[in-house]
Amino acid sequence: MRGTHFFKHLSCISSWRISSQPRRLIHGIVPSPLSQRRLSSVFRNFSTPSSLPTTHLLTSPYFSVRISCPKDSADMLSEALLCFGASSTSMDEQGSDEGNDKICIDSIFSDRQDVDVCISHAADSIGLKELPSYEVRVGEQYDWIKKTQESFCPVEVTEGLWIVPEWRTPPDAHATNIILNPGFAFGTGEHPTTKLCLLLLHGLIKGGEHFLDYGTGSGILAIAALKFGAASSVGIDIDPQAITAATQNATLNNISPNKMQLTLVPPDGRTHEVVEGQRSNSMGVTTESESFDVVIANILLNPLLDLADDIVSHAKPGAVVAVSGIISEQVPYVMEQYSPLLESMSVTEIDDWACVSGTKRRGLTVN
Amino acid sequence: MSSVKEILTRRPVSATIRLTVPAGAARPAPPVGPALGQYRLNLMAFCKDFNARTQKYKPDTPMAVTITAYKDNTFEFTVKSPSVTWYLKKAAGIELGSGRPGHVVASSVTLKHIYEIAKVKQSDPYCQYMSLESICKSIIGTANTMGIKVVKELD
Numbered sequence: 001m002r003g004t005h006f007f008k009h010l011s012c013i014s015s016w017r018i019s020s021q022p023r024r025l026i027h028g029i030v031p032s033p034l035s036q037r038r039l040s041s042v043f044r045n046f047s048t049p050s051s052l053p054t055t056h057l058l059t060s061p062y063f064s065v066r067i068s069c070p071k072d073s074a075d076m077l078s079e080a081l082l083c084f085g086a087s088s089t090s091m092d093e094q095g096s097d098e099g100n101d102k103i104c105i106d107s108i109f110s111d112r113q114d115v116d117v118c119i120s121h122a123a124d125s126i127g128l129k130e131l132p133s134y135e136v137r138v139g140e141q142y143d144w145i146k147k148t149q150e151s152f153c154p155v156e157v158t159e160g161l162w163i164v165p166e167w168r169t170p171p172d173a174h175a176t177n178i179i180l181n182p183g184f185a186f187g188t189g190e191h192p193t194t195k196l197c198l199l200l201l202h203g204l205i206k207g208g209e210h211f212l213d214y215g216t217g218s219g220i221l222a223i224a225a226l227k228f229g230a231a232s233s234v235g236i237d238i239d240p241q242a243i244t245a246a247t248q249n250a251t252l253n254n255i256s257p258n259k260m261q262l263t264l265v266p267p268d269g270r271t272h273e274v275v276e277g278q279r280s281n282s283m284g285v286t287t288e289s290e291s292f293d294v295v296i297a298n299i300l301l302n303p304l305l306d307l308a309d310d311i312v313s314h315a316k317p318g319a320v321v322a323v324s325g326i327i328s329e330q331v332p333y334v335m336e337q338y339s340p341l342l343e344s345m346s347v348t349e350i351d352d353w354a355c356v357s358g359t360k361r362r363g364l365t366v367n
Numbered sequence: 368m369s370s371v372k373e374i375l376t377r378r379p380v381s382a383t384i385r386l387t388v389p390a391g392a393a394r395p396a397p398p399v400g401p402a403l404g405q406y407r408l409n410l411m412a413f414c415k416d417f418n419a420r421t422q423k424y425k426p427d428t429p430m431a432v433t434i435t436a437y438k439d440n441t442f443e444f445t446v447k448s449p450s451v452t453w454y455l456k457k458a459a460g461i462e463l464g465s466g467r468p469g470h471v472v473a474s475s476v477t478l479k480h481i482y483e484i485a486k487v488k489q490s491d492p493y494c495q496y497m498s499l500e501s502i503c504k505s506i507i508g509t510a511n512t513m514g515i516k517v518v519k520e521l522d
Contacts, residue, residue: 090384110397147407151407353419
């Protein structure tokens with residue numbers, strides 16, 4: 001079901017009640033309860049079990065409290081509120097010509113009971129003589145979710161390659177357009193690391209390669225590889241929401257399931273059992289462990305260091321392995337960990353972000 | 368040092384946001400979501416940036432983040448490691464400091480704990496110009512106000 005339908009109906013929502021069962025969020029938008037039939041048809045598509053804690057956080061309302069306090073104690077009060085249980089505080093910048101000495105702090109709480117206690121403790125702890133006046137407003141998660149969705153625009157990564165959010169039309173219909181709805185998974189195409197990996201893929205894929213996206217997020221790299229001409233893509237991730245988002249994005253780009261597989265893997269790096277098992281089932285071929293021509297892992301420094309052996313083990317000897325999601329100062333650690341495994345290593349950088357790539361050494365013992 | 372030109376063209380600030388996020392575990396969900404989403408900031412970019420920069424801390428350490436949001440929907444943020452009191456409580460294995468510091472001892476920590484805490488704190492923006500020795504002294508002072516005894520070795 002396309003996400004565009006939801007936008008038309010969402011404009012007339014003012015409030016909604018949380019249903020008794022936690023619901024999985026679709027594309028990051030909470031559906032309106034206006035039509036039961038529409039709701040049930042939407043949920044029919046999602047058979048994956050929802051991860052309970054995150055879904056609960058995303059469906060329960062939060063409480064936004066606006067506190068008015070004297071300007072010079074605003075900073076201290078913000079910090080104190082955080083110590084006593086506020087989730088976050090924010091202060092809008094005042095224009096310099098405003099005469100009064102009061103400033104408003106907006107604070108977010110997850111639990112209504114905490115608010116009064118927290119504010120009085122915080123005010124006491126910094127020595128305010130009187131309790132500041134405040135008002136509590138219930139905020140719906142939909143408020144901020146919709147605002148962030150609005151900030152996605154089509155991005156041109158390189159000439160002829162655009163990443164377009166699902167609800168916009170591609171600026172150039174003839175270019176390679178990857179349609180995305182990232183939901184809560186990482187990868188909209190704007191981030192320098194995504195760009196670095198996409199540029200690398202663009203240069204590498206000549207046609208017919210088998211690609212592994214280690215830590216696929218929204219699936220953007222796996223989809224891009226197929227659009228550039230790869231024979232197949234496999235995307236793995238430890239986050240169920242990522243797999244859901246990537247599956248939806250594959251459908252948005254009209255990619256058939258036998259070209260792209262997406263699998264949830266355990267966080268401890270035992271990816272081989274899952275990946276090889278899947279491939280032999282669908283491809284009908286028994287595979288050895290080194291089976292990919294290109295492997296890219298755009299995650300974070302610590303997992304890259306811990307899982308180096310696992311990441312490289314999926315690649316054929318001589319295949320390209322690239323890792324990103326690291327800031328420039330972290331490059332030496334990555335080089336040190338990967339140089340026993342890769343040769344001809346090179347580093348590309350955009351802003352403060354880096355991508356390290358190399359080819360797998362031949363003659364490495366396979367575990 | 369900012370040049371005069373930089374100061375003149377400094378972007379207008381729209382808000383200052385403070386929150387606590389576990390190191391390496393920022394996600395677009397609450398608490399990050401509502402706080403940043405209100406100002407239309409790029410949640411994904413913040414999460415990736417924050418997670419990458421906090422890789423050197425122990426996972427899930429609560430980091431104090433201060434984000435400056437500019438009117439053009441860009442942002443900058445600084446990250447502070449948890450307060451000294453938090454580290455001391457963890458090292459001493461207690462939830463609360465002593466009710467009567469100076470009279471009642473809540474727990475104790477070794478000099479090695481103090482040294483380790485000082486090393487982490489040294490990378491905080493406001494401690495960078497202090498010598499390790501003076502940071503240690505300041506931590507020992509905090510321990511005294513909490514009723515935590517500092518011993519050479521734990522037996």
